[in-house]
Amino acid sequence: MKMGIRCTFSFLLVFGAVFGNGSSLFSPNGVFAAGSEPRPADLLKEAVSVWHFVDLNDSAGANSILKMHGIVELNVELSDSERSASLERGGDGKTARFGGKGFLSAGQGANGELNLSGRELTFYVRAKLGEIPVSFPIFSKHGGHANMAYNLFAFEDYVGVEIGTTGNKVNRKSETAVPMSSQARFSEMRGPETAPHRWLDLICRVDGAKMEFFVDGRCVDEDFMLGDLKQNDVPLLIGAQDTGNGPSGRFLGEIDTAAVWDRALSNEEILALSGGPKAVDPRERTDRGNGENLQYWCPPNAYGVGDCMPFSKDGVFHFVYLLDKKRHGAKNGWGAHQWIQATSTDLVNWTHQPFLVPITDQNEGSICTGSLFFFRGIYYALYANRSLDEGGKLAYAVSSDGIHFVKQEEPFVSLPEGYSGSLRDPAAFYSEEDGLVHLYATTTYRGRGCWAHIVTQDMKNWELRDPLYFRTNKEPECPDWFQWGRYFYSIAGLEDGIYRIAESPAGPWRLPSGNERIGQGILRVPKTAPWKDGRRIVTAFTEQRGYGGDAVFHELVQLEDGVLGEKFVPEMIPASGEA
Template sequence: MIANPADGRMYMELMNGQAGQSVDLGALRALTICTRVNDGEENRELLSIQGDREAAAVRIYSGASPRLEALSLTVELYTDAKDSPLTLSVPWQAIGRGPHDVLLRFSGHIVELFVDGVLVDEEWPMGSVQLENAVAQTYEGIEDTRIWNAALTDEELNGFIRDREGLMARESAYLGGEPGSIQYWRPRGFNTGVGDCMPYFDGEVFHIYYLFDRRGHASKWGLGAHQWAHISSKDLKSWMQHPMAVSITEAWEGSICTGSVIAKDGYYYAFYAVRAVDGSPARLTYAVSPDGIQFTKSEKYIDISNRYTLSSVRDPHVFLDAEGLYHMLITTSLVDGDRHEGCLTHLVSKNLVDWQEEPPFIVPGYHDEPECSDYFEWNGWYYLIFSNDGLARYRYSREPLGGWMRPAMDTIDCVQMRVPKTASFAGGRRLAAGFLSEPGRYGGELVIRELLQNPDGSLGLAFPAEVVDRSGPIVAQAAEALSVENLTGFAEQLWGKVEGEYALSFEAVPEQPTMFYGFSVASGADFKQGYDIRFEPSNRKLGIHETHCVGFREDEASSIYHVEGLEGRVFVEAIVKKGFIDLCVNGKRTIIARINGEHAYLRFFSQFGRACFYNIRISQLSE
C-alpha cells in the first residue's frame, strides 16, 4: 500500500496476475476498487481480496450470479454482519465485450458497481469488511488495478471515466432506453422495479413517490433496502425523474417503507416506517422538504401503545379533516390475549408532530393486516382503501369517519395490480397508481388508473387518456363485422399473426347471455400455448386464462367480477405487451395480468352461442 500524506488514505496498485503484499487494514467501512477488465465473457476469476485466515472479503469474477442466469460480471462483498456475501452484477450481454473500466465503491451503508462510469448495480450492506492482513490477487484479463481504503468522492470517480461525452450513450446502451409512455414504466436497469406507489397532487404537479426496488425485495439479505424514488408531471404526459426523495443513509436501516405525503405551511411531510436490520419493531418517522424533492429526515419517532403488534407497524397514511385535525392510519394488528386482528391504528394531531392514539379506525376481519391504506373525500363521499394479500379493496361512506359500506364490487382492478393508492388531479379527477406484480417476487411495472365515481358513490376504473398509447399506426382493421357461432360448443375465427406489441380495440355483441366470448393470443396458430380473454355475461365475469387448462384451475389472480353490461354491446380496449395484457371494458372496469409466452397469433371465439365483433382495429405501440 502507498500512503497519501495529504489525506491519510492509502491505495494499492496491482499489475495483471500480481499478488499484493499482506497489509493490515483492520475492519473497513469504506473501500474503493478500480480495475480494467479486458474481456470477461467466460467463466473465470478476475480479482480477489482475502483477509486474515484466508477469509474472503471481495471477489470479482465472470460467471452466473446467484440471481442472474446469464453470464455476468459479478462482485461479491463479504462483511462481518452475515456469512453470505452481497452480490452485485451486470450481464455481459448488457455491456458488451471488454475492455471495461470497473469501479466498486463501498461507503458503509451502500456499495455501488460502476462500469465505464455507469452505475449498473448497488447494494446496501451492514457491518465491516474484514481486511486484517489482507492480500489482493488479480488474474488474467485484469490490469491497472487500484485499491483504496476509503470511498472516493463523486468528483474523484469522474476522473476515472475515460469518455465523459459518451456517458449518456453508454447509460442507454447498458441500462436500456426510456419508453415513450410512463404507463408500464420501470426504472432503467436489469434488476429494477417499481414497488408500492404513493401519489400526491400539490395543486399543480402530480407526484408519484414509489419504493425503488432491486432484486425483487432480495437486497440487503432479503430486507428489501427500499428507498423513496420520485417522478412527477404537470400534464401526465411529460414526466421528470428526481433524485431519491428519502434514501437509506445508515447501515441500521433495512428498508424505507411505504407511507404518504402531506403539505403544511409551505413544507412537504413524508411519513413512513423504517424497517431495522436487527429485527426490532419498525420505527414510524417522517422527513421534511421545502419543495417535495429533497427531504431531510427528522430523526423523530412516533410511538403507539403495546395494545398493537409493534413488530408489524408500517404504512402510515396521513390526511387532514375539514376541522383542521390531522389523522394517521397505520397498518398493524390489535392484540387481545392470544388473538391478533389486522387493523388500521388511528392517531390524531394538530401539528403533525405530537400524536394522540384513538380507537382503531377499522378492523376489517381478513386473515392478514390491511396494508397501504388510503383515505380521501370526493364529491361528498368518503373513501377508505386498504390491501390484503396485495389486493386493494375499498369502503365508502357519507360520514367522514364511517360507518363504512362495502360495495358489491369492492376491489381496485385485480390482485396483480398491487397495493394502489390514489391522489386527486386537476379538474376534479382522481388517479390511482400501483405496480404490476411478478410471479414469486416483489416489484414490477408502474400502472396508472383513472378512478370513476358512479352516482351511488361506488367506483369504477378506466385508462387515463394521457397515458394510453394511441399514437401508433393502424396495422390492421376489419371493414365488416366478424360473426362467430356455435350453440353447442366452441367456435373460433383466426385473425392471423400480429407482429410486435399492439393495441387492440373492438365492440362485441353476444346473442345469448349464458355464452362465453372473447379473444385469444398465442405463440402459434394452433393456440395450444396461449391465453383466452373470456367474457362471461351471466357470471358478470372477465378472466384471462390459459387456452388449455382445467376449468376449476382458472387463475383467480387474473379475473374480475361484477362487470356490468357484458350481455349487451361491449367496447373493449386491450394493450397486448410482451409478458402481460391490460384491458379496459366499457370505459368502466380494468384488469391487468401477466402472460407467459409469445402473443404473435390472434383469434376471436364464442362458446355456446353467437357473438359478433365490430370495428376491430389493431395499432402498433410506439417504443
C-alpha cells in the same frame, strides 16, 4: 382514548440543510453539484494503494509492489485522445495490457494493507475489456464466495462486483454466507453498442450501509451491508482470481489505473475520478434513457417496482414507489426497500429522480410503505423504518421541493400498551372540518388488526384516537385515504384493494353497493392520487413473479352513488402496430 405524544426532532436541522438558501445540494443525477471539485491526482495520493502500470510499483501508501506471473505488457502508451482521458482522471497515459497469458499479484499488500477491515472501502479500476462475450476476472481478492473479500469481474453480457461481509447470508435463517453483489449490463450502459469495447470507469463503494457500483460515474446497482468487511488470506490479483485453489482465469484487455481506499469516497470524488460532469453518464439508476412509457414498466438491472405511493401537486405527478431488489430477498430477507420516484407533467414524459428516502444506516432493514403529504409549505415523506433491532418505527423526511428530502429523528410517534410493537404504512390527510391532520397506520390493537388513528395540528404534537377496524381481524395494511367530490374513501391496499365510502373524512364507513375492490387480479397495493381536471389515478404493481414487478396505472371512474370503477389512462395506453 386520548394520549399526548410529542415529536422530538428539531426543525433547525431541516431549515439549515434543506431550506437554507433555497437551492439543491444535488445535481439531477444524484451526485453532488460541482463546486470546488476534488482533483483526481490528489484523491489517488490518498489511497491505500494505486497502480498506474508504468512499472510494478504502487504510487501511494507503503508501496504494495506487484509481482508478475506470466506475460503482462506494462508501460503501454495510449493514443492522444485516450491519453488525455487518462490524465484527466489522475492517470499517466500508460496502461497494462493483458493478453490472457499472465496476471499481476499484490499479495496482502505491504504490511497487509490490502486486507481491509471495518465497514468502508472504495476501489477504482479504469479498464478496457477485450473479446466479447467476456468471462474473466479483473481485480480480485476472492477466496471463494463464503470467504470473499472483494472481486470485480466480467461475465458474458455484464460487469459485476462482489464484496464479502461477516453478516450477509442467504436469508435470516441461514448460516450460509454470501457476498454483496451488483452488476452492470452492457445493454444498460451509455452507448450500449460500444460499451464492451471502450474504456470504463468502474468504481465500487461500501459506506457501512450499502455497496454501490458505479460505471462512468453513474450508480447502476447496489446491495446492502450487514456486519463488517470480510478479510481473507488470498492474494489480491489483477487479471486473475484465486477462489482458494490457486490462480485461475485470465483477463483480456487493458487497465489504466487501479486503486483502493479504506474509506467510502463521496459522490463528488467519484464524479471527479470518472472524468467530471461532462464525461459522466447523468442518468439515475432507474432510467434506461430511452423515454419509456411507465405503463407496465420496471427499472433496469434487475430492480423491481414495489408498493406505489402516488402524489401530485402543482401539475406534477409524483410516481413514488419502493425500489425492490431480489424479490424482497435483499439484506437477508429484510427487503432493503428504498423510496424513489419519477415525475411528469403529462403522464407521457417522465423524469427519473434521485432517492427520496434511501437506506443510510445498517440498522435500517427496509424503508417501508407510507405516503407523501404536503402541509404548510413542507413536503413530508411518511414511512416506517423496519429496523433490525426494534421492528417497525414511524418516521418521516422533509423537503422544500418534493424531490430532495432529509430524514428526521425517529420514531416521531409511539403507541401505548395494547398495541402491537409494529407500526407501519402511515397515510396522512388534512381535514377542513376539524382543522387537523389525521394519520392512519397499520397495527394490531388487543389482538385485532386495525389502523391506529392519530391526529395533530402542527406535525409535532400528536393525539391518539380510537382505532379503525376494517373487514377481518387481519391487519389492513397499506391504507389510502382521499376525497373525491362529496365522497371520502379509504382503501386497504394489501387487503386486495378493498375500499369503503363515507360522507365525512373520518367515517362512518360503508360498503360500496357494487364491487368492493380496486385493482383486481395480479395488481398489488393500489394507491391513488388526484390529477388534472378532477381525475384520479391509481397505481399498483404486478406480483406475477413474487414481490416486486411492473408498474401499472389505471384511472378511477366514479358513479353517482360513489362506487368506483377503473379504466385505462388514455395518455399511457401503449402504442399499437398497424392492424
